[in-house]
Amino acid sequence: MIPKRWIENALARSMATGGDFAEVYAEDMRRSTISLTDGKVENAVSGRSRGVGLRVYKGFLSVYVHGNDLSEAGLMRLAAQAADAVGDARAEVGDIHLVGSIAPNQHPVRALPCDVPGARKAELVRRAYAAAKGVDEVISQVQVSLNASEKDVLIANSEGLMVPDKRVYTRLGIQAVASSGAENQSSFEGPGALKGFEFLEDQVDVEAVARDAARTAVTMLRARPCPAGVMPVVIDGGFGGVIFHEACGHSLEATAVALGNSVFCGKMGQQIASPVVTAIDDGTMPGEWGSLNIDDEGNPTQRTVLIENGILKNYLIDRLNARRMEMPVTGSGRRQDYTFAPTSRMRNTFIAAGKDDEEEMIRTAGDGLYCKKMGGGSVNPVTGEFNFAVGEGYLIRDGKIAEPVRGATLIGKGADTLMHIDRVGPRMWMAQGMCGSLSGSVPTNVGQPRIRVSSMTVGGR
Numbered sequence: 001m002i003p004k005r006w007i008e009n010a011l012a013r014s015m016a017t018g019g020d021f022a023e024v025y026a027e028d029m030r031r032s033t034i035s036l037t038d039g040k041v042e043n044a045v046s047g048r049s050r051g052v053g054l055r056v057y058k059g060f061l062s063v064y065v066h067g068n069d070l071s072e073a074g075l076m077r078l079a080a081q082a083a084d085a086v087g088d089a090r091a092e093v094g095d096i097h098l099v100g101s102i103a104p105n106q107h108p109v110r111a112l113p114c115d116v117p118g119a120r121k122a123e124l125v126r127r128a129y130a131a132a133k134g135v136d137e138v139i140s141q142v143q144v145s146l147n148a149s150e151k152d153v154l155i156a157n158s159e160g161l162m163v164p165d166k167r168v169y170t171r172l173g174i175q176a177v178a179s180s181g182a183e184n185q186s187s188f189e190g191p192g193a194l195k196g197f198e199f200l201e202d203q204v205d206v207e208a209v210a211r212d213a214a215r216t217a218v219t220m221l222r223a224r225p226c227p228a229g230v231m232p233v234v235i236d237g238g239f240g241g242v243i244f245h246e247a248c249g250h251s252l253e254a255t256a257v258a259l260g261n262s263v264f265c266g267k268m269g270q271q272i273a274s275p276v277v278t279a280i281d282d283g284t285m286p287g288e289w290g291s292l293n294i295d296d297e298g299n300p301t302q303r304t305v306l307i308e309n310g311i312l313k314n315y316l317i318d319r320l321n322a323r324r325m326e327m328p329v330t331g332s333g334r335r336q337d338y339t340f341a342p343t344s345r346m347r348n349t350f351i352a353a354g355k356d357d358e359e360e361m362i363r364t365a366g367d368g369l370y371c372k373k374m375g376g377g378s379v380n381p382v383t384g385e386f387n388f389a390v391g392e393g394y395l396i397r398d399g400k401i402a403e404p405v406r407g408a409t410l411i412g413k414g415a416d417t418l419m420h421i422d423r424v425g426p427r428m429w430m431a432q433g434m435c436g437s438l439s440g441s442v443p444t445n446v447g448q449p450r451i452r453v454s455s456m457t458v459g460g461r
Contacts (some may be wrong), residue, residue, distance in 0.1 A: 001026050001154045002052070004162065006072045008096045010054065011158045013079035018258040019056040019063075023157040025296065026052045027338040030114045035145040036125045039133075044118055044371030051338035056082045062320050064341035070238040087265035098162035102299065103293040106286050109168045109196035113148030116197045121146050121171065124172075124206060131207035132176045135214035138221060142181035142214070147171050150199070155298035163298050169289075169443060170199050171432065174210050177248045178217035187216035187373075187391060187407065192289045192432040199287075214390045216373060219404050226393060226460030228406035233410065233456040234361055234423075239374050239431035241446035245277060246379040247347050252306050253332075254321035254344040255438060256381055263265065263384045263415050264312060271419035272312045276354055281316055281348035283331055289432040290348040290445040295331035297342055306349075307418075318344040336440025343439045350447035354424025361423040361452040368396040369408060369458050371427065377409075384414035387459070395434040409459035417453055425449035 002024075011022045052075065053066035063085040065078045125144040127198040132142045147311045147406040148170045171192030178185050189209045200206065235243070256262040264272060273279070283301030284289050292301045297319050305313050318333035319323060321344055334345035362370065370393065377388030392409035396402050430447030 001028060001138050001152065001164070002070055002075070002101070002406065004098050006075050007156045007209065007382045009077040010075040010080045011096050012093045012157070013076060014054055014056045014082040015089060015158060017083045018089055018091045019058050019086050021057040021062050021158055023055045023155070023297065024052060024336055026154040027151060029149060031149045032117065032306060033145065033147050034121045034127055035143065037143045038141060039129055043124055052384065053338040054078045054082050054339060054340065055341055056086050057320065058060050060087065060324060062305060062341065066339050069090065080320040083220055094113045096158055097160055098156050099160050100162045103163055103165055104166055104261070107194045109387045111167060111197040112150055113170045113197040116148050124200060127229055128172065128174055128206045130208040132174060132210035132214040133144050135211050136178070136218045138178045138218055139214050140178065140184070143175045145173040146200070147173065153295070153296070155296070157298065160354070161298050163294060165293050166195055167194065167283045170195055172200055172204065172206065172209070174213045176217045177212040178214070178221040179188050180221055183221070185187065185217050185218070185220040187213045189213040190426055190432055193287050194289060210250065213332055220244065220392060220406045223404035223406040225456065226369070226408035228458055228460040230455055232304040232365040232396070233371060233458065234365060235366065235371045235428065235448070235453070236450050237372070237429045237448050239429065239446060240371060241350055241432070241448040242374050242377070242433070243386065243388055243417065244351055244448060245346060245435070245444070245446040246377065247384050248279070248418060249349050249380040249416060250381045250437070251348050251384055252292070252315050252347065254315050254317040254325060255373045256325040257315050258321040261382050263382070264403065264412070267288050267312050269346070271310045272415060273307050273310040274421045275310040276424045277307055277310055277418060278305070278352040280305055280352055281332070281349045287346050288348050288430070288445055289443045290346070293341070293447065294332045297329070299329050299331045299333065299390050301331040301347065301450055304332070309332070316344045316346060318342060334439060335440045336442055340440040343437070345437060345442055346444050348430060348445040348447070350428060350430060350445070351424065351449065351451065352367045352429040353426050354448050356423040356425055358427070358450045360424045361394060361425070361450065362401060365396050365399060371410070379414070385433045386414060387411050394426070396407060405460070407460055417456065419453050420453045420455055422454045423452035425451065
């Protein structure tokens with residue numbers, strides 16, 4: 001992508017005013033999108049972007065510059081800008097010798113999605129549309145999108161690292177809207193993977209996913225409003241893991257912890273959750289949406305146990321915050337693209353499988369709420385206070401799942417919720433999403449088994 005000598009010279013130039021570490025991140029990305037609304041292909045576009053970012057450290061000071069001129073002159077201009085921002089004193093910089101290496105590829109791809117003919121993609125999204133539209137006459141609108149990207153990256157730094165990587169993402173998005181004329185209810189399903197187009201053709205039942213999105217929308221349209229109160233709450237797996245991701249996961253990222261902006265600061269080795277809770281962030285899972293061979297700082301990804309049997313074991317740590325915290329990196333440095341400096345981010349984050357019976361946790365709940373699917377929400381990462389909508393919910397009456405309810409919200413604090421989890425089921429599954437933070441929007445998986453929170457505030461009517 002870029003000659004080694006150019007990178008070596010740019011790294012040395014960027015450190016010429018006293019920097020003690022420098023890094024180059026180069027990227028070449030192809031994207032393709034096809035979307036369909038109301039049975040018609042609305043959008044079919046493709047594009048390509050290329051660029052490079054250069055970062056310099058001086059102690060805890062970090063300077064980041066970026067541009068899309070990948071010539072030798074362009075790299076040297078970026079290096080000079082970074083050096084000028086670090087300081088004005090001249091410094092001796094030793095020779096930098098990059099040693100090329102290849103990261104083992106844990107995520108093989110058979111069909112590069114950007115090379116798949118448009119007609120083949122259009123046929124797949126039309127199948128999804130027809131399946132969702134046929135669920136019920138109250139389905140008023142269906143939107144289907146197929147998004148794919150192929151990203152080649154090259155990461156090099158002043159310690160001699162030079163490693164390339166290729167990331168291929170494929171994702172289907174289906175949104176179904178059910179309407180009674182007076183009001184609407186919508187539902188979304190979005191299976192995705194770090195795989196090629198074969199993921200959608202061989203591993204995803206497109207029609208079943210589409211029907212599930214439509215079924216949820218219809219169910220919620222016909223549901224009655226949810227009553228409010230404090231009650232036991234049973235939350236299913238998959239996107240149910242968004243509560244841990246948002247209310248707890250972000251507070252375990254070094255971006256917050258290193259600056260003292262987390263409720264979990266200084267609690268390493270302490271109990272922060274119920275003993276039945278073990279939480280993991282794993283970037284090594286083959287083909288998963290949040291996985292990588294290497295992170296965006298060139299470090300191998302790893303499986304990081306965050307909480308084990310309720311005890312805080314680790315944080316998610318990038319290179320800069322490893323300096324601040326005097327702890328090792330965890331392969332969690334991520335960025336949206338070359339226009340962002342990396343920082344600590346989640347990958348595939350989930351509550352690990354437990355041993356509790358899924359039906360028993362309903363049967364012994366008394367009266368409460370069963371959350372089959374979660375929706376969006378908001379969280380204060382400093383305090384952990386959250387408010388999440390329930391995408392599909394049902395009342396629990398006398399230990400049995402009863403009628404569907406809509407408009408339910410889950411309200412609480414992440415730290416309190418962790419302590420009130422009293423059941424964790426044996427079957428964990430994940431769902432795909434995009435997570436936004438300081439380094440942009442990145443693919444992440446959220447997940448958990450079915451869990452029960454013994455007491456939780458439910459907002460409703």
